[in-house]
Amino acid sequence: MTGPGANALWYAQQLTTGGLQGWIQQNIVPLILLGIAIIMLWIGGRGDNAGVARRSIGLLIGLIALGIAVSGNGPRVGEFLANLIVG
Known part of the structure; x- marks a missing residue:
């Protein structure tokens, strides 16, 4: 294939999501963690320590998943967990 269509096809094949993934990891993830910390401090400041403890378990599970x-180790973690069950 020649002409402008060939250039467009070549550029389309070179597109990756690496830049977007890096931007999310460097910008969005820290903002999420900051938001979680602020919410936990706000709840703890009201004296609801039991509420902070309850929410901390869910947040810990969410942070592990994040x-x-x-x-990018999802398949290896899944394989490890499956081996715990299956043996």
């Missing part, structure tokens, strides 16, 4: 997603 860490697995960001690191």
